[in-house]
Each structure stands twice: as C-alpha cells, then as structure tokens.
Amino acid sequence: MVEISIPTEGAPKSVEDLPAILQFDTKVKVAGIDVDGVLRGKYMCKDKFLSSVSTGAFGFCSVIFGWDMHDMVYSRELGISNKQNGYRDVLAKIDLSTFRRIPWDNNVPFFLVSYLDPVTQVPLYADPRGVLRTACEQAAAHNFSCMAGVEYEFFNFKETPQSVAEKHFTNLSPLTPGMHGYSLLRTQLNQDYFNDLFDESLKFRIDIEGHHTETGPGVLETALAYTHALRMADNAILYKFLAKSIGMKHGVLPSFMAKPWGNLPGCSGHTHISLKDTTGQNLFAYTDNPNGRPDAAFQDTKFISLIGEQFLAGILDGLPDVMPMFVPTVNGYKRLAGGEAFWAPNAVTYGYDSRGAAVRVISAPSAPPAATRFEIRVPGADMNPYFVLSSIFRLGLRGIEQEMQLTTPPISTYVDDPSRKGEVIMLPTSLEEATARMMRPGSVARQVFGDEFVNHFGGTREHEVMLWNSAVTNWEVERYLELA
Numbered sequence: 001m002v003e004i005s006i007p008t009e010g011a012p013k014s015v016e017d018l019p020a021i022l023q024f025d026t027k028v029k030v031a032g033i034d035v036d037g038v039l040r041g042k043y044m045c046k047d048k049f050l051s052s053v054s055t056g057a058f059g060f061c062s063v064i065f066g067w068d069m070h071d072m073v074y075s076r077e078l079g080i081s082n083k084q085n086g087y088r089d090v091l092a093k094i095d096l097s098t099f100r101r102i103p104w105d106n107n108v109p110f111f112l113v114s115y116l117d118p119v120t121q122v123p124l125y126a127d128p129r130g131v132l133r134t135a136c137e138q139a140a141a142h143n144f145s146c147m148a149g150v151e152y153e154f155f156n157f158k159e160t161p162q163s164v165a166e167k168h169f170t171n172l173s174p175l176t177p178g179m180h181g182y183s184l185l186r187t188q189l190n191q192d193y194f195n196d197l198f199d200e201s202l203k204f205r206i207d208i209e210g211h212h213t214e215t216g217p218g219v220l221e222t223a224l225a226y227t228h229a230l231r232m233a234d235n236a237i238l239y240k241f242l243a244k245s246i247g248m249k250h251g252v253l254p255s256f257m258a259k260p261w262g263n264l265p266g267c268s269g270h271t272h273i274s275l276k277d278t279t280g281q282n283l284f285a286y287t288d289n290p291n292g293r294p295d296a297a298f299q300d301t302k303f304i305s306l307i308g309e310q311f312l313a314g315i316l317d318g319l320p321d322v323m324p325m326f327v328p329t330v331n332g333y334k335r336l337a338g339g340e341a342f343w344a345p346n347a348v349t350y351g352y353d354s355r356g357a358a359v360r361v362i363s364a365p366s367a368p369p370a371a372t373r374f375e376i377r378v379p380g381a382d383m384n385p386y387f388v389l390s391s392i393f394r395l396g397l398r399g400i401e402q403e404m405q406l407t408t409p410p411i412s413t414y415v416d417d418p419s420r421k422g423e424v425i426m427l428p429t430s431l432e433e434a435t436a437r438m439m440r441p442g443s444v445a446r447q448v449f450g451d452e453f454v455n456h457f458g459g460t461r462e463h464e465v466m467l468w469n470s471a472v473t474n475w476e477v478e479r480y481l482e483l484a
Contacts, residue, residue: 005229206224
C-alpha cells in the first residue's frame with residue numbers, strides 16, 4: 001500500500017481516541033492555509049471541536065480565498081468567495097493525523113484542516129493541502145510515494161511588528177552584522193533564540209536535519225528532515241509559524257521575504273524530491289552498473305534511472321509555465337535577477353551537483369543511491385510549499401506518463417562551450433510575465449492543474465501585479481522627484 005503521508009507521533013487513530021488525548025484541555029487551535037501560504041485559524045472550545053470531528057467538518061468563512069495576505073478583497077472577484085455568493089462558508093475538515101501540541105502556547109492541542117466545497121464536499125480546488133494531496137494520490141495510482149525535503153533561508157531582525165511599522169519598514173536592524181555563513185561564532189550572539197528554533201521544532205513534531213547561519217547579516221538556514229511530501233509541506237508551513245512565534249518571544253522578527261536587500265543574496269526555499277516504490281526503494285536511483293546507465297541521455301544523469309530522467313524532463317518542460325507556483329510574489333523575481341551571481345537560477349537548466357542550475361541532480365558518486373534526488377533551486381523562501389511540491393510532482397508524473405526524453409543538455413555544456421548559451425530557455429522575469437504565461441490557453445499549468453485552479457490562482461497573482469503596478473516606491477521618488 002502506498003502512503004500519502006505519515007501521521008505525527010501520538011496522533012489519534014480515530015475519533016474515539018480524542019477524549020483521552022484532550023481530557024485535560026478546554027480548547028483546541030485549528031488552522032488551514034490560504035493561497036499565499038498564510039495560516040488562517042482560531043481557537044475552538046473542546047466540545048465544539050469534538051462535535052465538528054464527529055460530524056465530519058465545520059463551517060469556515062470562504063473569504064480567506066477571496067482576499068490577499070493583507071485581507072484586501074481581490075481586485076476582481078474569483079469563483080470561491082465573492083459578493084454574489086455572499087462570502088459563504090466552506091467546509092473545514094479536521095485532519096487528525098496532523099495533531100501536535102504548541103509548546104510555546106501552553107501546549108494547546110493543534111490540528112490542521114483541509115477545505116471542502118460546501119455543496120459537493122469534494123476538496124476545494126484552491127486549497128493548498130487538497131491540491132498537494134491530489135498530486136500524491138495521482139502518484140499513488142502508479143504505486144509511487146512522493147518524498148520531499150525543504151530548506152529555508154531567512155533574514156532575522158532585532159525588531160518587532162510594531163517597531164518595523166513605526167520605522168515604515170526602513171533602516172531595520174539585522175540580528176547580527178556582517179556576512180558569516182556556517183559561523184559557530186555568530187550563533188553565540190543570540191544562542192537562546194538560535195537553539196529555541198531547533199528545540200521547539202522537535203517538540204512541535206517538525207524534525208530538522210540542519211540549522212546554521214547563512215551568508216548575510218542575521219541570516220539563518222534551516223533544513224527540514226526528509227519525509228512524505230504532504231507531511232513535508234505541513235512541516236514547512238508550520239516552521240514559518242514557529243520561527244515567527246519564537247522570534248516574538250526573543251524580540252526578533254524573522255523574514256522569509258525572498259529579496260529584502262538589493263545588494264545581498266536573497267532567501268531561498270530549495271526543495272528536494274524523489275519517488276519511492278511500495279518497497280521503499282528510491283525510484284530515481286540507478287544501481288545496475290557501477291559505471292552508470294549505458295543509455296543515459298547525458299553524463300550528468302548516468303546514475304539516474306530512466307524513470308528519474310523522464311521525471312526530470314517533465315519538470316524542465318513545464319517549469320516556465322508554473323513559475324507563479326514557484327515564485328508567487330513580485331519581490332521573488334528580484335531574487336532571480338542576479339542569476340548565477342547569487343546562485344539563484346533564472347533559466348531552465350539542470351546539472352550534476354550544480355548549485356548554479358535550476359535543478360541540481362544529486363546522485364552517485366557523491367551521494368548513496370538511497371539519497372538520489374532532485375533539488376529544485378528556483379523557489380524562494382516566500383513560496384507556498386504545497387503549491388511548489390504539487391507542481392514538481394505533477395510535472396514529473398506527466399514526464400513519466402508521456403515518456404518524455406531528456407533533450408536539454410546539462411548546464412556543464414554551456415559552461416564548457418559559451419557559444420551554446422543561446423540555447424538556454426530563460427524563465428519569466430516578472431510575476432506579470434509569469435502569470436500571463438501560466439494563464440494562457442493550453443499552458444502546461446492548465447494541463448496538470450485544470451482550469452478552475454489556474455483561473456483562481458492566476459487571478460490572485462494578477463491582483464498582486466495590479467497592486468505593484470499602481471504603487472509608487474521610494475526609489476521612484478528619490479530618482480525622479482527633483483530632476484524629472
């Protein structure tokens with residue numbers, strides 16, 4: 001049997017387990033995720049929570065799919081929540097397998113929800129958890145399990161939400177000065193905060209592989225432990241919640257904005273993925289010949305299986321059409337503007353163990369076969385992990401189903417022969433361009449996600465673009481006020 005996800009340790013196996021688990025509690029915290037990756041939730045009294053579980057779901061205002069991250073109603077009304085339907089309720093289905101207690105909030109019990117259409121009771125087409133679950137179910141139909149890991153880089157400031165507002169988000173104080181990647185010294189300056197991020201994560205059922213400083217003033221990186229894709233996305237979204245919550249207790253404001261400073265590296269959300277079969281074997285690994293696969297398309301993929309090569313071909317084929325899923329903000333494209341200078345890929349490229357490529361192939365001989373995987377380096381830390389993982393797996397499965405061949409040469413080809421660089425397909429350079437490409441008729445995004453999702457998510461990105469195009473920035477005022 002193929003696993004879609006794995007429950008947290010101590011999660012109830014059925015409704016009957018809940019009274020014992022919650023016997024000393026008076027309230028429960030629940031939350032779902034909107035299209036921007038923002039947790040939207042509330043407290044429920046225990047009786048209401050138990051009643052909602054037993055009846056299957058409870059009503060949740062649909063406006064979380066009708067407004068942006070700052071609670072501004074979208075500039076044009078979209079299908080799920082609008083004036084015509086009165087911003088009606090959708091159904092929130094509590095996922096018992098996500099049970100945790102929040103250690104910094106008096107150990108209150110916590111559950112994630114998924115959203116259902118109130119009439120049909122099928123997964124809501126824009127619900128991030130539902131979108132990823134569907135992708136995992138598509139893989140399960142092939143007897144594949146989707147596996148993933150996420151790494152977050154994030155700036156940290158000696159600020160609070162009130163102080164940054166009072167400063168009008170300018171002249172912010174970084175947690176530490178200077179560029180100190182992998183520094184043991186810099187972590188001593190704020191070691192209680194640094195250690196709490198790790199220790200509280202474990203208590204919150206988020207396993208961590210690595211936690212260190214990254215280059216940049218006050219920048220940290222946390223690599224979340226590899227697991228099933230849906231559990232990974234839950235862990236990733238909840239790690240942001242944890243970091244911001246722990247930061248408040250220490251007078252620190254962590255930011256997952258992709259590019260806070262123009263002259264410094266941005267913040268990535270590198271995503272690692274693989275497929276497993278029903279026996280737990282890595283389907284991307286090739287082990288039949290110690291010298292590699294004789295019919296591999298290129299040297300860079302000789303320790304990747306044929307299925308892995310087809311999966312990679314699917315990603316590369318569809319990547320330009322799903323860019324808003326990978327880079328959903330106006331700011332995120334500024335992280336990619338530096339391209340190779342900041343190891344932020346802005347083209348459809350791949351390469352064996354290459355941090356300059358959009359897809360880094362990690363395989364033998366540098367990694368054991370069980371660890372064979374692809375690292376997708378395009379997303380920034382501002383990504384919605386559910387949508388990123390959904391895109392990767394749907395594109396990869398399309399590559400397998402259509403038996404796509406890997407025709408694009410690896411990035412080493414262009415490095416060795418600069419005259420061939422003109423063959424490289426560049427990624428969209430702005431959210432406006434990326435959204436138009438995604439929403440065009442016949443796009444790969446429409447093929448793998450369907451029109452309902454693309455029309456809705458695309459509409460939310462058009463809203464972001466509209467706000468940006470109508471904004472007057474400090475840069476414009478400083479440049480043009482006197483001399484224009």
